[in-house]
Amino acid sequence: MSYKVYINGEYFDKENATVNVYDHGLLYGDGVFEGMRSYNGKVFRMEQHMDRLWFSAKAIALKIPGTKEEMAQAVNQTLAINNLKDAYIRLVITRGVGPLGISPVRCPHPQVIIITDNITMYPQKCYDEGLEIVTASTIRTSPAAFSPRVKSLNYLNNIMAKLEGLNAGCDEALMLNHKGEICECTGDNIFLVRNGIIYTPPTDAGILEGITRGAVIDLAHQNGISLQEVPQTRHDVYISDECFLTGSAAEVIPVVKVDGREIGTGKPGPITKKLITLFREMIS
Numbered sequence: 541m542s543y544k545v546y547i548n549g550e551y552f553d554k555e556n557a558t559v560n561v562y563d564h565g566l567l568y569g570d571g572v573f574e575g576m577r578s579y580n581g582k583v584f585r586m587e588q589h590m591d592r593l594w595f596s597a598k599a600i601a602l603k604i605p606g607t608k609e610e611m612a613q614a615v616n617q618t619l620a621i622n623n624l625k626d627a628y629i630r631l632v633i634t635r636g637v638g639p640l641g642i643s644p645v646r647c648p649h650p651q652v653i654i655i656t657d658n659i660t661m662y663p664q665k666c667y668d669e670g671l672e673i674v675t676a677s678t679i680r681t682s683p684a685a686f687s688p689r690v691k692s693l694n695y696l697n698n699i700m701a702k703l704e705g706l707n708a709g710c711d712e713a714l715m716l717n718h719k720g721e722i723c724e725c726t727g728d729n730i731f732l733v734r735n736g737i738i739y740t741p742p743t744d745a746g747i748l749e750g751i752t753r754g755a756v757i758d759l760a761h762q763n764g765i766s767l768q769e770v771p772q773t774r775h776d777v778y779i780s781d782e783c784f785l786t787g788s789a790a791e792v793i794p795v796v797k798v799d800g801r802e803i804g805t806g807k808p809g810p811i812t813k814k815l816i817t818l819f820r821e822m823i824s
Contacts (some may be wrong), residue, residue, distance in 0.1 A: 565634025
């Protein structure tokens with residue numbers, strides 16, 4: 541099916557949805573985006589996604605046209621036009637068209653793109669049996685260089701780490717930060733479980749503050765599961781009882797092997813399974 545794509549207030553068939561080759565989002569990765577999910581016609585945590593989009597844009601001095609409410613309305617309208625209830629949404633804000641050269645001040649009109657489509661991140665077998673991942677040699681961008689909390693269009697750091705994972709026969713790769721601590725995977729946040737306690741890297745480890753990550757933290761607190769946001773190393777990964785990842789596309793998915801080493805029993809653990817169930821109940 542050919543879905544309609546929203547570009548600056550107009551809708552285009554997927555095959556005809558194009559951008560100007562002088563758009564600085566294309567030329568330099570200058571822009572921000574959000575990846576969202578809708579369930580039964582409702583966008584999951586829309587308000588949090590809009591807040592993060594605006595924070596990301598403000599961090600790179602990019603003024604988003606319109607208001608958060610108008611943007612949310614455009615997202616919902618795009619879903620409705622495409623008759624999508626359960627979908628993946630990619631909301632992109634580019635710096636806009638400008639002359640060659642990296643100066644952002646010469647791009648007067650930011651561009652808004654909304655794509656709605658179906659997505660299957662992993663087959664059901666991965667949720668039932670768990671993923672195998674490896675640690676990438678490519679480290680996460682240092683917060684001293686550019687804040688990883690900005691969800692920018694420049695994803696080469698993640699792509700290179702992803703390529704390492706794929707070359708090792710894995711769908712995901714774990715990235716360390718500049719201090720050698722575990723940070724996050726190329727598209728997902730990471731959680732460890734040890735002795736019934738969940739551990740996840742804190743914001744200052746250089747992670748993106750995932751929306752699904754926040755939902756899982758809330759679910760843990762609401763259901764009496766102890767959770768700590770503390771720095772962790774690969775040693776902590778290897779001795780964990782359980783490991784799982786979270787992301788808008790992946791939702792909550794178990795990891796059973798890291799760098800060829802089995803995590804716990806080598807099968808999805810009870811806390812991971814419980815959180816998968818709680819998350820699915822929440823989105824339903």
